[in-house]
Amino acid sequence: MGWGRDDPSFRLYFSSTFMPDAPPQLWSDFAELMRRTTSAENALRLNDVSVRLDVSESATRVDVPTLILHGRHDTRIPFSQGVELATRIRGSRLVPLDTRNHLLQPDEPAWHDLLRELETFLAEDE
Numbered sequence: 001m002g003w004g005r006d007d008p009s010f011r012l013y014f015s016s017t018f019m020p021d022a023p024p025q026l027w028s029d030f031a032e033l034m035r036r037t038t039s040a041e042n043a044l045r046l047n048d049v050s051v052r053l054d055v056s057e058s059a060t061r062v063d064v065p066t067l068i069l070h071g072r073h074d075t076r077i078p079f080s081q082g083v084e085l086a087t088r089i090r091g092s093r094l095v096p097l098d099t100r101n102h103l104l105q106p107d108e109p110a111w112h113d114l115l116r117e118l119e120t121f122l123a124e125d126e
Helices: 009-018 024-037 040-052 079-088 109-123
Strands: 067-071 093-097
Touching: 009 024, 067 079, 067 109, 079 093, 093 109
Parallel strands: 067 093
Antiparallel strands: none
C-alpha cells in the first residue's frame, strides 16, 4: 500500500534495508529509482516471488564453478542463507564480505574485497 504513495517513507525504509550503511541521500535516490521503474503491483509480485522462491533442490544440480559473495552482516538476506546455498552447490566457494549492505557501495572496504574475489574467480578458467 505504501509503494504507490507520493510520501516516500515506505520506499525509504525499503531502500535502507538494502544498504543500511549508505548515506540517507542514497536511500532517497534508490527509493526514487524504485518508484520510477516499478509499479506498486509489480513490487508486490516481486516481493511475493522472492519470499516464496526455494532453490534448495535446484541448487544441488548446479555443476559449474560457483562463487557466492555474501555480506556477513547483510540486513536484507541473512548470511546463513548464503551458507546454506554454498552447502548445496557442490564445489562452490562462499566468500563472506564484511558489510551490512546487500548492495555494496564503492567507498566501503568490502567493495574492494568483492572486486578482488570476482577478478580471481574469473581468471581461474582463463
